[in-house]
Amino acid sequence: MNTLASNAKPTSILYLDGVSVSFDGFKALNSLSFVIEPGELRAIIGPNGAGKTTMMDIITGKTRPDSGEVFFKGTVDLTQKDEAEIAQLGIGRKFQKPTVFESHTVWDNLELALNRKRGVFSTLFYRLTAEDKERIEEILSTVRLTNRKDDYAANLSHGQKQWLEIGMLLAQEPELLLVDEPVAGMTDAETTETALLLKEIAKTRSVVVVEHDMGFIRDLGVKVTCLAEGSVLAEGSIDFVSADPKVIENYLGR
Amino acid sequence: MHARLIHRFLQCLLVAFCLTVTLLATDLRAADDLRTMVNALGGGNFQQNQKQVEALAKTGDPRIVPALEALSEGDLYQRKADGTVFIVKPAGSNFTLIDAVTGDAAGEEAKAALEKIKVNNGLRRTIRAALGGLTLMSPDTGVRLQAANTILRTPSADALDGLDAALAAETDGTVRAVLEKARAASVLVSDRPVDEKKAAVATVVETGGRDSLSLLSAALATADESLRPDIEAGITKIEDRQALWAAGQNVWYGLSLGSVLLLAAIGLAITFGVMGIINMAHGEMVMLGAYTTFVVQQIIRTSFPGLFDWSLAIALPLAFLVTGVVGLAIERGIIRFLYGRPLETLLATWGVSLILQQAVRSIFGPTNQEVGNPSWMSGAFDLGGMTITWNRMWIIVFSLAVFAFLLFLLKRTPMGLQMRAVTQNRRMASSMGIRTPWVDALTFALGSGIAGIAGVALSQIDNVSPNLGQGYIIDSFMVVVFGGVGNLWGTLVGAFTLGILNKFLEPYAGAVLGKILVLVLIILFIQKRPRGLFALKGRAVEA
């Protein structure tokens, strides 16, 4: 069921075609196909169990698909690589639950995330250069954590942790950013600000956002892909998708 | 009419009388003949006596058995005065004389008045063969069986007639089988025609066993060309069959070891497999179960000796109770504060295991305690070419019974349902009104209790000492991890696989190296399948 014209592949940043995976007979993804263009900000919605997280697991190399193709920048086969390699290629991932290094300071969190050599010996003898320092300061101000840079990440509020994690992803300098429910548990003000932040980030790279919050997705104002039972149900603008009867039945109507 | 009747009656009477007289006469004459023959033993040298014994054997008369036995033992003496031969028993400086044929007492005589009839090994062998032939006709099945076996060990062509006679009369199946084999063995050493010998080889091969093998190889040495291929094929056949039985025996040993592993691991399959608690004191629960058995047996021995065969049945519920309560205390006192921190749980329970070990050592002393087998658990029986001991047999049965019980408990009872609910989704279970802390405590107590009853069984085959548990802890973890955590069937398969694997490696690698190999294999296996044989897959596992 290859729904995609394969001529989309060379120009895309992310290309999924016919990806299926099952756990103990349960089909988490069922021939999932979609394409993300360079510089695109894409929102993905879908009910629980639609396969959103599994999709992210497959793109980032945590799970291997049973069948199907996953290509980064048209040429790199992601199914053959593991998490670290994929991260080094320039794909960043933000988890649903904010995951930062709680026993490190905010500064150290960002230092670890910086896109530098990541081998054992290069980290063992790493020295913080003026350039790296500047970059970290820059990110700190982007995610509004400058005045908390010496605090342990454990002591940050939930929203601040989310931002720190986004900051870490920025430090990683990815070309493609996967963001899983960034505004879950945030206040309205924080949500609005996060939408602005993501739009800002998307100016320089491609971003895929998985989210439940329809208001937030409306704020983003981008192309939406709706997943259900492991495959694409509808794709288009938020108004187009939310008018689709299948989407209403599967997701919105509930 | 009357006259005819009377006539008939008289006729019968006459016939009966005649018969009786004849019989008595033969009997008497036989006794006389026997006596002469026995007395003849007195004068002869070894060779002559050998012939004499053979002649005696040919009479087939069981009355000479005591004399021959006495001769073999060196208890047969000849009176110098008249040349009569007696069986003697020393009585002070004198001998008590016993009639060599009738077995009646025949007074006493000074030692000097008698001369011993000398015996050497050649003569003894002849006597043994002769006795074999004679006792073949004994009315006692046991004696006949023994006689048949004697001939089987020392087959000779001379025994063939006796064997044929015995076979014709024999009705007991077991004796008959041995007789047939003994006959075949005797045919092989006789000068019978080749065809008959071939049949004999076939008979020997049919019965199998180690003795058949040595019979055939002995026959091979003297056999002529036409018989050789038959014997060689026969030897191969027996060896193959023995290899098969040896493999069977190995599987049995493996099953036995597997059942021990299963017993040791099954409680852990609950606490570790289902609840995810690393209970390093698990081995000590087994140990406590074994000590409970010991205490029960002590009380029975001193107060109710008649109940000894019931000691295990009494110990089972008590052990379950004791270890269950200890488990409950550990869970409530320590483990419940450490949920979600498996490594800490590991350390704390290790501490508990040290305390329990030392406590038992302080109370009962550091030495092994004597735990007896009830009568129905001791002894062994043969199954084809394998020997099966009852205690191993019962332990296999018991381990499977415990497994079935546990499976039933978890899958078919409300308590099991609650346990599974809590382990799968604690918060959901709690919001549905299940008292999760209570279920945790009970589940842990159940796992500990199962370990306790495993201890009852293991007390039957292992040394009951404070270190008992230490020997099982690593193995049990290996079984559960190998089988796949959270899967009772995995534990079952894991235990028996490891048991059999261990026993099959042992002949090649030796016991210790075999065990090392198994450990290394498991370590490598876990690299390949970190979650064991029957792993749960999917997203839930990652959480």
Place this chain on the structure above:
Amino acid sequence: MITSFVLKALDRNIVWVTALLLVIAALVPALNLMTAPDHPLHIPTYIVSLVGKYLTYALLALALDLVWGFCGILSLGHAAFFALGGYAMGMYLMRQIGARGSYGNPLLPDFMVFLNWKELPWFWYGFDMFWFAALMAVLVPGLLGFVFGWFAFRSRVNGVYLSIITQAMTFALLLAFFRNDMGFGGNNGLTDFKDILGFNIQSNGTRSALFAASAIALALSLVITSGIVRSKYGKVLIGVRDAESRTRFLGYRVEHMKLFAFTVSAMMAGVAGALYVPQVGIINPGEFEPANSIEVVIWTAVGGRGTLIGPIVGAILVNGGKSIFTAAFPEFWLFALGGLFVVVTLFLPRGIVGTARQVIERRREYRKVRQAEAARAIAAEPQAAE
């Protein structure tokens, strides 16, 4: 590069402890050798050896802390690395006996003569040279750690599974070394050592030297470990401990990170074992007992895992306690040790040093808050006055 590594390593606490260790390394032997036995400051030789043994334990605990405290890998097999280092040293000491053994064989150690062996097994070659044995004491545990870690970390065996297979590893080695065929003296192990580097192993001078060597080795390892955990690599290691998948998705090869720490740790444990054996005069398969490895864990836990000073403090305290306890009430030592496991995990999860540090930090925090409040109050006053 190296200098920055060392400079980062030497924060104030580490400098103090290192200095203290070096002072002890000089002072204790001096007090043992240069004072008369009745002098009030005299340290008897048995104490020197005893404390020397504790120092090797402290080194072992430090090695474990590197993987457990900083990387979250609870190894229940570290005694295996320790014992392997010990065996390497023991083999050297065995070869030094030469023709002075009971059988007087110049080449073969006594147990081999006893087993009727005619030739020295190939793996005993080279152990007559100290440098070779010393190298092996580091390399063999390192290699085992590397190979074991390579397989385990690559296939992402972690948590309790890893703990259990490390335990299986040391158990397998225990069984193997019990075998006479292994060529390491079987049950009895290696003992009856005579001298080391030409010095009598029993003499006060040698014992003091071994003590000093242990203290210096510990100080050195402390500086190296400190350098490791304070580098960016160390921060990644802590990252692996706290959020392994985050580290992976940041592009770090977690298995390489773990493997390096595990191998370094195994080597340190090997050094500890090599220093331990000449001081206690015997090495036997009992050192591989899984229980020993678990005991190391409790030393580290008592002192405070994830701190560098903690394992040293823990090892010395617990073993000192053990020496006193087993002399006074031998029956109760296991109760005490067992109780320690329970109490520390329940009530003192950070250990002594960790808890102390937490208290100090809290106080500092509290003071900061107070100062900030005071400053605000001062700032607010003039406004109120207006």
